[in-house]
Amino acid sequence: MSDYVQMWKDLGMDLETHDALCQVLPTAFGDVYLSQENRPEAMGFWDFVVSEIHGIRPSELIEAQKNGRKVFGTFCVYVPDEVVIAADGIVTGLCGGSQFWVPGGEKVLPKSTCPLIKASVGARLDRTCPFFRIADMYVGETTCDGKKKAWEILGEDVPMYIMDIPQMKREKDIEKWAQEIAAFAAVVEEQTGNKITVEKLNDAIRIINEKRKAMARVFAATKGKNLPISGKDRLLMTQIAFFDDPARCAQMCNKLADELDERNAKGVRVFPAGTKRILLSGTPLAIPNWKLHHIIETSGAAVVCEEMCTGTRYFENLVEEDKTTLEDQYMALSRRYMKNNCACFTPNTGRIDDILRLAKEYEVDGVIDVNLKFCCLYDTEGYTVEKALKDAGIPVLGIETDYTDTDAEQLRTRIEAFVEMLG
Amino acid sequence: MEYFIGIDIGSTSTKTAVLDENGKPVCLFVMPTGWSSIDTAETVRRQLLEEGIDPEKHACIATGYGRIAVPYANKTVTEITCHARGAMALFDCGDITVIDIGGQDTKIIRTENGIVRDFVMNDKCSAGTGRFLEVMANSLAVRPDELCDLAAMGGGASISSMCTVFAESEVISLIGSGEKKENIAYAVVDSIVKKVATQAGRLEGGGQLVCLTGGLCECGYIVKALSAALKRPIVTKSDARYAGAIGAALTARKGA
Ligand code: SF4
Ligand code: SF4
Numbered sequence: 001m002s003d004y005v006q007m008w009k010d011l012g013m014d015l016e017t018h019d020a021l022c023q024v025l026p027t028a029f030g031d032v033y034l035s036q037e038n039r040p041e042a043m044g045f046w047d048f049v050v051s052e053i054h055g056i057r058p059s060e061l062i063e064a065q066k067n068g069r070k071v072f073g074t075f076c077v078y079v080p081d082e083v084v085i086a087a088d089g090i091v092t093g094l095c096g097g098s099q100f101w102v103p104g105g106e107k108v109l110p111k112s113t114c115p116l117i118k119a120s121v122g123a124r125l126d127r128t129c130p131f132f133r134i135a136d137m138y139v140g141e142t143t144c145d146g147k148k149k150a151w152e153i154l155g156e157d158v159p160m161y162i163m164d165i166p167q168m169k170r171e172k173d174i175e176k177w178a179q180e181i182a183a184f185a186a187v188v189e190e191q192t193g194n195k196i197t198v199e200k201l202n203d204a205i206r207i208i209n210e211k212r213k214a215m216a217r218v219f220a221a222t223k224g225k226n227l228p229i230s231g232k233d234r235l236l237m238t239q240i241a242f243f244d245d246p247a248r249c250a251q252m253c254n255k256l257a258d259e260l261d262e263r264n265a266k267g268v269r270v271f272p273a274g275t276k277r278i279l280l281s282g283t284p285l286a287i288p289n290w291k292l293h294h295i296i297e298t299s300g301a302a303v304v305c306e307e308m309c310t311g312t313r314y315f316e317n318l319v320e321e322d323k324t325t326l327e328d329q330y331m332a333l334s335r336r337y338m339k340n341n342c343a344c345f346t347p348n349t350g351r352i353d354d355i356l357r358l359a360k361e362y363e364v365d366g367v368i369d370v371n372l373k374f375c376c377l378y379d380t381e382g383y384t385v386e387k388a389l390k391d392a393g394i395p396v397l398g399i400e401t402d403y404t405d406t407d408a409e410q411l412r413t414r415i416e417a418f419v420e421m422l423g
Numbered sequence: 424m425e426y427f428i429g430i431d432i433g434s435t436s437t438k439t440a441v442l443d444e445n446g447k448p449v450c451l452f453v454m455p456t457g458w459s460s461i462d463t464a465e466t467v468r469r470q471l472l473e474e475g476i477d478p479e480k481h482a483c484i485a486t487g488y489g490r491i492a493v494p495y496a497n498k499t500v501t502e503i504t505c506h507a508r509g510a511m512a513l514f515d516c517g518d519i520t521v522i523d524i525g526g527q528d529t530k531i532i533r534t535e536n537g538i539v540r541d542f543v544m545n546d547k548c549s550a551g552t553g554r555f556l557e558v559m560a561n562s563l564a565v566r567p568d569e570l571c572d573l574a575a576m577g578g579g580a581s582i583s584s585m586c587t588v589f590a591e592s593e594v595i596s597l598i599g600s601g602e603k604k605e606n607i608a609y610a611v612v613d614s615i616v617k618k619v620a621t622q623a624g625r626l627e628g629g630g631q632l633v634c635l636t637g638g639l640c641e642c643g644y645i646v647k648a649l650s651a652a653l654k655r656p657i658v659t660k661s662d663a664r665y666a667g668a669i670g671a672a673l674t675a676r677k678g679a
Contacts, residue, residue, distance in 0.1 A: 395541075410528070413488065414544055417503030421539045 004055040007062065011133040018128045021100050022054065025288065032294045033232060038270050040229055040263065042256040046236050049244070053287075057092075057243055058130040064090055065134070070192045073135030075120065076143055077309045077340060078165055080333050081246065082319065083185045085204035087192040092131050093242025094138065096120040097286030099403035101128065108153050109146075114375045115402045116286060117146045124154060131243065137191060139184070141165045143344040144377055161187050169338055169345055178327075178334035185330070201329050205319045207246050212315040214250040215241060217257035219312065221264060222304045223362050227271045228263035229256075231280075231303025232293045238310045239287035271302045276422045279362055281307040281355050281385060282370035283378045289403060292370060292411070299416045305362040307355050308370075313340050316354075343377035351381070352388045359394050365422045366395040368415070373402040395422060426481040429671025430467055430496065431505065432456060432489030435526030435553060436638060437463050440668035441476055446512070446676060450474055451665050460489030468495060482675035486667050488527065500674050502667050506636055507532045507539045509670030513660055516632050522623060522649070522657070523637040523666070524615070526553045531623045533631065543626050550585040551618030553638055558587055559611040562594045563604060570608045571642035577609030590614065612648055620652035635659040636666035 008015060029050055049056065061071050072084050073094040081091045096105075096119025104122025105113070123129040140151040140162045151160050163180050166173035185196050218237060221228055237256065241249050263269070278301050280292065285308060293303050306312065317339045320332040341351035359367055367389055371379045382398050389396040397418040401407055426449065431438040433456060441450045452470060456463050464485075471478050478495045485496035486505040493499075502523075510521040510532075517537035523530045529551050532542040545551055553567070560570040580602055584590045590611075597607045623633075633655060639645050640663040650657045662669070 390541075409488070410544070413501050413503070417501040417539075417542060420501055420504045421542070 004059065007059055008054070008130060011058075011130055012127060013130065013133060014127040017126060018054075021098075021128055024100070025053070026051070028288065028290075032290045033236070036230055036232065036270070038268070039233060040256060040259050042252070042259045043229075043233050043236075045252050045255075046233075046240055049240050050236070050288075054130050058134055060245075061090060061092065061131075061134050065136070068193075070136045071134055072188070072191075073131065073138045075139075075147065076141045076165075077314050078141055078143070078337050078342070079139050079163060080181055080184070080337060082201060082204040082208050082333060083181060083196065084188055085207060085246065086196045086201040087185075087188045087194040089188055089192045089194075090245075092135060093286075094120060094123075094131060094135065095242070095284065095286035096123045096129070097239075097289035097403070099405075101126065102403060104128070109150060112374050113146045113150070114144075114283075114372045116284065116372055116375075117150050119286070119403065121150050121154060124157060137161055139163065143342065144375070146374070165344065166338075167345060168347075169350075174334050174338045175331070177338055178330040181330045181333050181337075182326070185326075196326070198324060198326055198329065201326065202322060205321055205329070205333070207250075209318045209321065211241070211246045211250040211253070212318060214253035214257065215315040218253050218260065219305060219315070221257060221260035224264060225273075225363075226264050226267055226269050227275065227302055227304065228260045228268055230270050230293075230297055231278075231306075232290060232297055235285060235290065235293055235303070235306065235310065236287075238306070238314060239285070241314070242287075242310075271297075276301040276365045276419050277304045277363060278302065279305050279307060279355070279359050279364040279367045280311070280370055281358075281367055282382075283372040283375050284309040285370075286310065291403075291405070291408070292368070292399070292401070295408065295412050295415055296368070299412060299419050301365075301415070301419045301422075304364060305358050307351075307358050309342070312354070312358060313342070343375075343381040348381060352384060355385060356388065356392055356394075359389070359392075364394070366397065366418060368397045368399055368418070371398070371400045373400055426476055427672045427676040428471070428476070428478055428481055428483040429505065429509075429668040429673070429675060430464070430483065430485045430487075430493055431502065431665075431667035431671060432460050432463060432485065432487040432492060433502075433526050433667070434488055434528075435557075437467060437487070437489070438665050438668040439467050439471070440509075440665050440672045441471070441474070442669070442672040442676060444676075446673060448662070448665075448669065450476075451662065451668070453664065456489065460492035463489065464493040464495075467493075482678070484671040484675040486671045497675070500671060503530060503532055503542050503544075504539060505667045505670030505674060506530065507534050507542075507670065508673050509666030509668070510634050510636055510663070511537060512669060512673055513636075513663060513666060514632065514634050514658060518631055520623065520626070520631045520633045521666070522619060522633065522635050524551070524553055524619065524635070524639045524645075525637050526557075528552055529619055529622065531619075531626050533626050541626055543622050545618075545622065550587060550590070551615050551622070555587050555590070555615055556611065556639070558591055559594055562591055562598070563607060565604075565608075568642060570611060571639075571644045573605045573608035574612040574648075575644040577603065577605030577607070580606040580610040582610045582614045585614075585618065612645060616645065616648045616652050619649065623653060633657045634663065636663040638664050640664055
């Protein structure tokens with residue numbers, strides 16, 4: 001990593017602890033990523049971003065702040081980036097995906113909180129992640145109970161704005177979410193000092209739609225028999241998309257998609273023929289959570305798609321463009337975001353439909369349904385997911401895990417057995 | 424003569440099975456796994472040599488949690504697949520539910536038409552495993568098999584905690600309060616059986632032949648209690664503890 005020490009100091013970070021993190025990441029990345037063979041060349045961009053993960057993008061954000069721009073940190077794919085971008089603000093994802101931050105979170109949260117929440121709170125309170133220091137405002141949502149209460153604790157340390165997410169998907173809920181988006185827009189305007197106009201919002205909608213389309217192209221490349229990219233690499237692209245500038249993200253994803261299309265045309269692949277095709281469904285895999293992908297892809301199978309917020313839920317469905325009033329635009333945004341199927345909603349049959357559809361589209365041999373430990377919502381929904389898949393004759397393996405490595409061997413046995421079962 | 428060797432390195436004991444060309448066992452043996460799976464694999468190799476079988480010269484498959492520690496194995500296959508294959512052969516049935524109470528994990532496997540259809544394994548915690556039984560037997564100062572025999576004569580008491588550590592302190596306070604050993608032993612077995620029955624219930628609605636494999640299959644009372652909990656007969660055999668090793672040897676024979 002280049003020398004960012006002064007920047008980290010200025011951000012008030014705990015340098016000593018942060019050093020420990022900086023030391024483990026390159027080894028982990030080397031073991032999991034760089035050991036793969038025949039990776040697409042375009043992955044070089046993401047390798048570079050990871051090698052400077054706490055340096056390069058943070059310094060861009062700080063530059064932007066010096067020019068008066070505001071940075072909003074978000075934790076959920078329901079929070080509309082478009083509104084922030086329309087006010088010339090910047091969005092950065094803030095979900096923690098490393099065990100490194102969990103003990104910090106456990107200082108203030110019950111142990112029986114999901115690791116994603118614990119890591120996110122720990123990263124802030126322990127001052128070991130620049131993104132958590134940089135964000136001018138955190139935007140939370142009322143999705144799961146763990147998050148709702150964690151916001152109250154984080155709110156003592158950093159300005160928080162909470163969006164009230166509906167729990168159902170009736171027309172009145174979609175209207176309500178549109179109102180919440182409008183209210184959020186007012187807060188963003190106040191924070192940034194910039195007015196959101198119809199024109200600016202349409203531009204922002206287009207920018208994010210382009211990013212979605214580009215990511216969809218990368219995903220589409222693994223629908224066919226030939227697998228030109230590993231699941232791990234695709235996951236990395238998705239994870240970084242939460243942090244990057246959306247226009248650059250679209251550009252890089254398109255470049256990668258071009259290369260993958262070319263590889264597909266030439267039959268260049270990263271897995272031998274006959275490798276079992278797995279759809280992962282379930283809770284999000286925040287960076288640097290690569291554990292399951294690594295185990296699966298070193299057990300004779302490949303992850304061809306993720307039905308996750310770090311997967312299809314992030315880019316599927318576009319926002320209708322070219323509306324002529326803000327009111328219509330907020331409604332168009334709400335309609336798109338409310339198509340997302342998170343286990344926080346009831347009923348959530350759309351998610352079952354999604355999983356069955358993706359299993360077909362990606363011609364998977366089996367589904368692994370993943371649950372972050374202590375996520376009661378996805379855990380409970382796992383029953384319905386497994387039942388629907390079994391009824392459809394699609395093999396499914398339910399797995400519960402956290403960010404530690406202590407269960408890696410047990411998981412490997414289960415996953416290898418599942419792959420053996422697939423034939 | 425061509426032989427097929429299966430080695431099942433479990434967390435507590437290591438089972439070896441050698442089959443002839445017809446799939447008939449020519450030798451079966453078990454030993455403690457000890458601290459190092461690598462050393463155990465070497466002991467197995469030497470014992471095989473004594474029997475006149477050089478594992479390097481015959482097809483050999485390793486399974487179990489120490490499966491990667493067998494340098495002379497041609498391949499590793501998970502214990503799920505091996506237990507299923509071994510049990511199907513032992514009980515001559517392609518549609519079977521296998522309950523294997525192992526040292527560190529308990530697995531329940533359902534096969535249909537001779538192939539694995541579904542399986543569940545307990546998670547990190549050791550409730551409902553052989554380890555749980557061992558720890559409790561220790562607190563009662565008896566051997567695990569004695570604990571089973573005692574349990575058959577007991578009744579009444581119960582342990583509520585699923586966690587081995589908490590359950591152990593429950594056992595200790597039962598001892599302290601003067602509860603009879605038989606009744607405590609009963610409570611221990613009852614706790615394992617309930618946990619395993621719940622897991623099994625998740626996998627299958629009933630109707631299939633159910634068999635018990637693994638080290639506890641020789642304990643008659645567990646088989647009986649489990650049958651009662653599942654409300655159906657459970658079959659077992661003394662060779663059932665070798666199900667994993669036999670399945671591995673059969674896999675070697677299939678050339679897979
Ligand atoms: S899983 Fe649900 S709460 Fe979490 S990021 Fe996704 S949509 Fe938001
Ligand atoms: S994984 Fe579950 S518990 Fe964790 S933040 Fe997401 S919805 Fe909440």
